[in-house]
Amino acid sequence: MRTYMKTAQITRYSKQIHAEVIETTKPEIQANEVLVQVKEAAVNPLDLMNIDGSVKLIQNYRMPLVLGNELSGVIEAVGSQVTGFEVGDAIYTRLPVPKIGAFAEYVVVSADAIWHLPSNLNFKTGAAAALTGLTAYQALHEELQMKAGQTLFIPGGSGSFGQMAIPLAKAMGLTVIVSGNAQAKSRTLAIGADQYLDYRTENYWDVLSKVDAVIDTLGTSAIAHELAIIKPGGRLLSLKAGPNKQFAVNYGSPKWKQWLFGLAGAKLDRQARQAGVTYGFMFVRASGEQLRDITTVIEANDIVPAVDPKAFSLADVNEALRYVKDGHPQGKVLISF
Structure with a gap:
């Protein structure tokens, strides 16, 4: 039986902030991937660049494109070749550049791009740490x-x-x-x-x-x-x-x-x-191995990234993007699921 999920996507590059929330089919995993239920997705200036096409010479995306580069969440399914992660694990990640899509209820991601959520962070602060x-x-x-x-x-x-x-x-x-x-x-x-x-x-x-x-x-x-x-x-x-x-x-x-x-x-x-x-x-790339090293430093120094107090849901995605562009956030802006 097919199941559906909500995503925020664009269908073309544009100077206007114009993401649409639509329903799509919940993705299926390959042997080296995990399915993550997204808890928090961070909104970054990079997302605005993905919208207006200013980085398309570095990475030109096929449309429609589900936006979002960074998230925290819980693993819901694990591919047959994945080791070190289990269903129910809390993780955080900067998604691989060719395959972003954090503004979604679920995301499929290669297991080598994720790491376990640092023990001193929750889903909100964890979503603000990876990128x-x-x-x-x-x-x-x-x-x-x-x-x-x-x-x-x-x-x-x-x-x-x-x-x-x-x-x-x-x-x-x-x-x-x-x-x-x-x-x-x-x-x-x-x-x-x-x-x-x-x-x-x-x-x-x-x-x-x-x-x-x-x-x-x-x-x-x-x-x-x-x-x-x-x-x-x-x-x-x-x-x-x-x-x-x-x-x-x-x-x-x-x-x-x-x-x-x-x-x-x-x-x-x-x-x-x-x-x-x-x-x-430089243009930052995904790496679970490096996130492991970063996690050690985060935990040892009790680093807790600042998170803006404003709350946004997926339905507010354009408002959240405009806030990152024109507001003065007091930390990372998050979309909560």
């Missing part, structure tokens, strides 16, 4: 290849990204410097930052010099100042400013995309070269 946790982990370990004793600066690092990145960086033995607003100072120092600069009273480019790496969360307007404080041979990794040719090569993009991204990122590469620095851009 930022993986972004921070991949930035530090893979993109920047940071080593103990090195110095990392995160401008604008007082928000949800810094909340995950700082303890992960400290666990690697790094010195971590952050800039942000005055209200976030004590909380950011409490989770391990070694130095905190209030951006309203101090220009970091006047205070800092010769740091090993910078993770940019602010975009192109900040690049020149960020490059100025990095030591020769250091690295700048942006989460926002845009891809370059090296990103396309690393991502396994075809030659025409490498050429296109090379063109788009030429100015950033040139600025970095002139400063004697390497520029990079």
